[in-house]
Amino acid sequence: MTDLRCPVCARPTVARHAPFCSRRCSMKDLAHWVGAAPPFVIEGEPADPLSADADDAETLEGDGST
Secondary structure (H helix, E strand, O other): OOOOEOOOOOOEOOHHHOOOOOHHHHHHHHHHHHOOOOOOOOOOOOOOOOOOOHHHHHHHHOOOOO
8 A cells, every 4th residue: 555645744644634634734735726825924922912002092092083
């Protein structure tokens, strides 16, 4: 029996995701075929979506002018 390898990362193929090893690799291959650009990277710590900065709080509350 031939040991099949994932065409993306060369790990052993998993029957559920054949001919890939995982859903991640199958999606990566699909993105390549449809011409999707890889996601861009933003450096630094991710922002906490539940906390507002001082500038954001002013924007949310408004400055009283309409």
